[in-house]
Amino acid sequence: MEKSFLIILGYNSSLPFYNHHPTSQILYMKNNFFLIDCGEGTQTQLLKSKIKINKINNIFISHLHGDHYFGLISILSTYQLLRRNTLLTIYSPKGLKEIIKIHLKWSYSNINYPLRFVVLSSTKQKKIYENKNLKVYTLPLKHKIYTNGFIFKEKKNLKKLKIERIKKIKEINIKDYRSIQKGYSFIKKNGSIIPNKYLTYNRVKSLTYAFCSDTKYSPNIVKYLKKVDLLYHETTYLHKYEKLAYKRGHSTSVNAATIAKKSKSKKLIIGHFSNRFTNKSLFKKEAKKIFKNTIIPKTLKKYYI
Numbered sequence: 001m002e003k004s005f006l007i008i009l010g011y012n013s014s015l016p017f018y019n020h021h022p023t024s025q026i027l028y029m030k031n032n033f034f035l036i037d038c039g040e041g042t043q044t045q046l047l048k049s050k051i052k053i054n055k056i057n058n059i060f061i062s063h064l065h066g067d068h069y070f071g072l073i074s075i076l077s078t079y080q081l082l083r084r085n086t087l088l089t090i091y092s093p094k095g096l097k098e099i100i101k102i103h104l105k106w107s108y109s110n111i112n113y114p115l116r117f118v119v120l121s122s123t124k125q126k127k128i129y130e131n132k133n134l135k136v137y138t139l140p141l142k143h144k145i146y147t148n149g150f151i152f153k154e155k156k157n158l159k160k161l162k163i164e165r166i167k168k169i170k171e172i173n174i175k176d177y178r179s180i181q182k183g184y185s186f187i188k189k190n191g192s193i194i195p196n197k198y199l200t201y202n203r204v205k206s207l208t209y210a211f212c213s214d215t216k217y218s219p220n221i222v223k224y225l226k227k228v229d230l231l232y233h234e235t236t237y238l239h240k241y242e243k244l245a246y247k248r249g250h251s252t253s254v255n256a257a258t259i260a261k262k263s264k265s266k267k268l269i270i271g272h273f274s275n276r277f278t279n280k281s282l283f284k285k286e287a288k289k290i291f292k293n294t295i296i297p298k299t300l301k302k303y304y305i
C-alpha cells in the first residue's frame with residue numbers, strides 16, 4: 001500500500017486567474033481516494049493528475065461558495081456518461097442536493113447510479129466517515145457562510161511481523177498472526193511469554209491530514225489539530241490586511257502559520273491567495289517567520305503526508 005499523499009488540483013481563490021484553479025484536492029489514504037472541494041475545472045485537473053475518476057467514492061465539500069463546488073455538476077454528469085454503478089457519497093452543507101436536482105431537472109437529465117448526500121449542519125466536530133483503516137472528522141470553521149474543514153486520520157497501523165523468527169516457533173499458528181500484528185505478546189502453552197517486540201518491527205506511525213478551508217482566524221480549531229502531519233490552511237490575504245481578512249471571513253499568512261505553530265503541525269501548505277497579490281512568495285515569506293515548514297504548493301505535485 002502506498003504511503004498517504006495529497007495532490008492539490010487547485011488552490012486559487014474565487015476570481016479566475018490564468019493557469020490557476022480554484023480549490024480542489026485529492027487525498028490518497030489507505031487505498032481510498034477522497035475528493036476534497038471541487039472548484040471549477042476539477043474534472044480536467046483530475047485528468048491531468050492521472051487519478052482515475054472512478055476511484056473516487058467520497059466527496060467532501062467544505063461550503064457552498066462557488067469556488068469550492070462549481071466543478072461538481074460536471075463530474076456527476078461524467079459518472080452518468082461512464083455508466084458508473086457504485087455508490088457515491090457527497091458530504092456537504094445543506095442545499096447542494098437541491099442545486100444538483102435543479103440542474104438535472106432543466107437539462108432533462110438523470111443520475112442512475114447510487115448517489116447519497118450527507119448533510120452537515122453541526123457547529124461541533126463530528127465523525128462523518130469511518131472504514132477499517134481510517135476516520136474522517138469535520139473541522140468547524142468560521143466563514144461568511146456555514147463551513148467545515150475536514151480531518152483525515154489513519155487508524156493505528158498493524159505491525160509488520162518478523163516472519164523468520166515466528167516460523168521458528170512451532171506453537172505460533174497463522175491464526176495468531178493478527179493479534180501479534182496488533183501488538184500482543186505470544187503466550188506459550190507452558191506459560192512463558194514471547195514479547196511482541198521480539199516478533200515484530202516497530203509500528204509505522206499513523207498519519208493525519210487536516211484541510212482547513214475558508215475561515216477567519218480561529219484559534220479554537222487548534223485543539224482539533226494537535227500534531228497533524230500535514231495541515232492545509234487558507235491564506236487569502238497578506239498580514240497587513242488582517243482586519244479586512246477577518247471582516248471578510250478569511251485568514252492571513254501569519255494567521256495560518258500561527259495555527260500551524262500552536263497546533264504543533266509538522267508541515268503547512270498555504271493557498272487560496274487573493275489575486276490582488278501578484279507576488280505569491282510574499283505569503284510564504286510572512287508565514288515562514290512564524291512556521292518554518294511552510295510550502296506554497298505546486299499544482300498536481302504529489303505531497304506525501
Ligand SMILES: [Zn+2]
Binds near residue numbers: 063143214
Ligand atoms: Zn468561501
